[in-house]
Amino acid sequence: MEVPKGFLFSGLNCGIKRYRKDLGIAYSTSDCVASGVFTTNVAKAAPILYNLKLLEENSTKIRAVVVNSKIANSCTGQQGLENAYRTAQKAAQVLHVDPSSILLASTGIIGLQLPMDKIEAGIEAASMCLNEDPTPFAEAITTTDTFIKMSSRKVEIDGKRVHILGIAKGSGMIHPNMATVLSFLFTDANISPDALKKALKASVEKSYNMIDVDGDTSTNDMVLALANGQAGNERIEEDSPEFLKFFESFHEINVELAKMIVKDGEGATKLIEVRVVHAPDELSARRIARSIVSSNLVKTAIHAQDPNWGRIVAAAGCSGVNFDLAKLDLYIGNGKNTITVLKCGDPCELNEEEASSVLSASEIVLTVDLNEGVDSATAWGCDLSEEYIKKNGRYKAWAKTL
Structure with a gap:
C-alpha cells in the first residue's frame, strides 16, 4: 500500500463499540488543500454541516480528519452541532493545530x-499512536462492512513520485448521488485547490455516484480529498498534462473503492456491472445505467439466477431517457461467457439452463447497446438477498452488538 509522504494514521476502540475500532484520525504533518463532495440528502448530519461551513472558510490549511463509527451524529439538533465543534476543538488541542x-x-x-x-x-x-500504517484508520471507520477498503497508486509527475491513497467505508444505504459512503483521498501531490476540486467532482460523478446497493441515500455521506504537496512536484493546475496524469490514477482509486463498496453490499452475493454503450450522449448512458443498477426487480432476479431480461429492459425504459427499442441489443455475461438475449429489439432464442449458469457467477455484466451514438457509461451494484432484509430489519439491535 503506497502511503503519501507526511500523512499519519491511527484507529482504536474508544468505547462506542464493544470491541471493534470506532475512532480514527488521519493527520498531515503540513497544511493540505482540501475539497469535499457531500450527500444530497436534505437531512444532513452535523459533521456534514460542520465541514461545509469550514471548507467555505478554509480549504487550504487542513491538517486532519477525525472519524467515528457506530453513531452518525445525525438528526441530533443543536447539541449535535455543538458536539461536532467540541470534537474538532479537542483534536486541535492534542494535535497542536488550529x-x-x-x-x-x-x-x-x-x-x-x-x-x-x-x-x-x-x-x-x-x-499518541499516529503512524504510517493506514489499516487501523480503515478499520475504525467501518460499520456493517465485512472488509476494509483501501486502494493506492503512485504516479511520476515532473520527475517526482506522487502517491495517492484512498480509504473508504460503505455497505448499505448506497444509491447514486452519494450514499452511506465515507471516502478519504490522501495525496502528497502539489496541486492547486481548483484542480483538486475539479478532479474530485469529476471522479465522484463516475464512481461513487454510479453505484447502488439498496436505493437509499444517507445523511452522512462524503468524499474528502487532502493534498499536502510534500511530493515536491511543480504545482498541478487544471487542464494541464500533469492534471490528466494525476486524475487518471486518482479516478482509478475511486472506481476501485466504489466497486469494493457494492461488492460488500449488505447480504450481497453478486457484483453487478451495467455497461451502456453507443448512447447518443454520456448523460443518457449514465441515467440508463443507474436506473438498471438501482432496480430491485433486476437485483432480485440476478440473486435468484433468473434470466428475466425483461426487467432490465423495463428499468432502462423508466430511466427518463428516450431510446429506440428497435435498435436495442442486450447481453448478459460473467466475464467468461456472454449470451445475447435481445438483438435490434427482438428477443433471441434463450437456453434457460445456459443463462442460469452464466448468472451463477459472482460477478455479472449487463451490456445495453443503444446503437444510437458513441458515448457510454458504467454503473455498479449488487444483488438483493434475504440476508439484506435480515440485517436491516434488525439494524439497531445488531449495531449494539458491535
Whole structure:
C-alpha cells in the first residue's frame, strides 16, 4: 500500500463499540488543500454541516480528519452541532493545530448523541499512536462492512513520485448521488485547490455516484480529498498534462473503492456491472445505467439466477431517457461467457439452463447497446438477498452488538 509522504494514521476502540475500532484520525504533518463532495440528502448530519461551513472558510490549511463509527451524529439538533465543534476543538488541542484545520466524519445509527467523554478520551489516545500504517484508520471507520477498503497508486509527475491513497467505508444505504459512503483521498501531490476540486467532482460523478446497493441515500455521506504537496512536484493546475496524469490514477482509486463498496453490499452475493454503450450522449448512458443498477426487480432476479431480461429492459425504459427499442441489443455475461438475449429489439432464442449458469457467477455484466451514438457509461451494484432484509430489519439491535 503506497502511503503519501507526511500523512499519519491511527484507529482504536474508544468505547462506542464493544470491541471493534470506532475512532480514527488521519493527520498531515503540513497544511493540505482540501475539497469535499457531500450527500444530497436534505437531512444532513452535523459533521456534514460542520465541514461545509469550514471548507467555505478554509480549504487550504487542513491538517486532519477525525472519524467515528457506530453513531452518525445525525438528526441530533443543536447539541449535535455543538458536539461536532467540541470534537474538532479537542483534536486541535492534542494535535497542536488550529480548530479550523480539522474535518469531521461520523457514520452509524441516526438520532443518537455522541458520548463526548469517550470521543474526547479516544482522540487523545489516538493522537499518541499516529503512524504510517493506514489499516487501523480503515478499520475504525467501518460499520456493517465485512472488509476494509483501501486502494493506492503512485504516479511520476515532473520527475517526482506522487502517491495517492484512498480509504473508504460503505455497505448499505448506497444509491447514486452519494450514499452511506465515507471516502478519504490522501495525496502528497502539489496541486492547486481548483484542480483538486475539479478532479474530485469529476471522479465522484463516475464512481461513487454510479453505484447502488439498496436505493437509499444517507445523511452522512462524503468524499474528502487532502493534498499536502510534500511530493515536491511543480504545482498541478487544471487542464494541464500533469492534471490528466494525476486524475487518471486518482479516478482509478475511486472506481476501485466504489466497486469494493457494492461488492460488500449488505447480504450481497453478486457484483453487478451495467455497461451502456453507443448512447447518443454520456448523460443518457449514465441515467440508463443507474436506473438498471438501482432496480430491485433486476437485483432480485440476478440473486435468484433468473434470466428475466425483461426487467432490465423495463428499468432502462423508466430511466427518463428516450431510446429506440428497435435498435436495442442486450447481453448478459460473467466475464467468461456472454449470451445475447435481445438483438435490434427482438428477443433471441434463450437456453434457460445456459443463462442460469452464466448468472451463477459472482460477478455479472449487463451490456445495453443503444446503437444510437458513441458515448457510454458504467454503473455498479449488487444483488438483493434475504440476508439484506435480515440485517436491516434488525439494524439497531445488531449495531449494539458491535
